[in-house]
């Protein structure tokens with residue numbers, strides 16, 4: 001089918017190529033003109049603005065947004081809304097907070113538009129060669145555009161989860177799990193690193209990928225990383241985060257349930273942003289006060 005794609009970053013560009021490989025016609029735009037020219041050379045119809053993208057599609061239009069979650073998604077949507085006609089469909093393929101998705105879906109519904117939240121996993125390689133989609137929205141309408149997901153997903157790699165919001169909620173929890181799994185892998189290698197043995201981490205990850213209980217894509221990526229830099233000497237252990245883990249923990253708190261692994265993984269990411277902590281200073285000072293225990297001076 002013919003569809004519009006807004007956002008030609010690492011994910012969007014690869015998705016455009018994937019869609020075209022699978023016989024879909026893509027009208028694409030981005031704030032970066034160079035990316036628009038590049039994708040035109042790769043076979044898409046270039047649009048120099050959102051308005052021109054809309055003008056190049058017939059209603060009911062399908063517009064796939066592959067832009068960063070938050071303010072940018074909000075801006076693109078407010079630019080899009082007045083240009084769309086009743087029955088048009090908007091897909092949010094970013095990692096949006098599901099609460100924002102619920103609000104946006106309602107706002108679009110009032111205008112007679114359909115909103116699909118599509119949590120997309122698998123990174124840039126997935127976007128290019130077969131992604132994993134977690135999809136929320138109107139089911140009848142979803143069935144009309146199902147082919148764009150079926151064709152660009154890995155085999156059995158898309159799931160219609162239910163009403164609007166359910167796709168992004170599912171992706172959020174997926175990412176919470178991702179935090180916990182990565183933290184556990186990191187801690188395991190840290191214990192190996194402090195051990196009296198001299199392990200080769202690439203080989204360790206490799207053997208764990210062959211038949212062990214913890215074999216996984218994350219362990220394959222671990223193996224890749226160690227194959228490039230045996231002790232990861234070139235990078236610092238600063239772990240950034242873009243929100244999904246925090247929202248997962250917020251949901252657990254809202255539901256008053258225990259999610260200690262995901263919560264601690266998130267806290268460890270925050271901790272990694274600081275070289276020293278005030279908490280540590282206070283505890284060290286207290287040990288010194290009550291027991292005369294030594295403190296490490298600056």
Ligand SMILES: O=C(O)[C@H](O)[C@@H](O)[C@H](O)[C@H](O)COP(=O)(O)O
Pocket residue numbers: 095120121122123175178240241242243244245
């Ligand atoms: O499933 C995926 O492909 C990932 O979850 C991806 O969507 C996520 O955005 C990044 O891994 C960064 O997430 P953090 O910045 O929160 O670590």
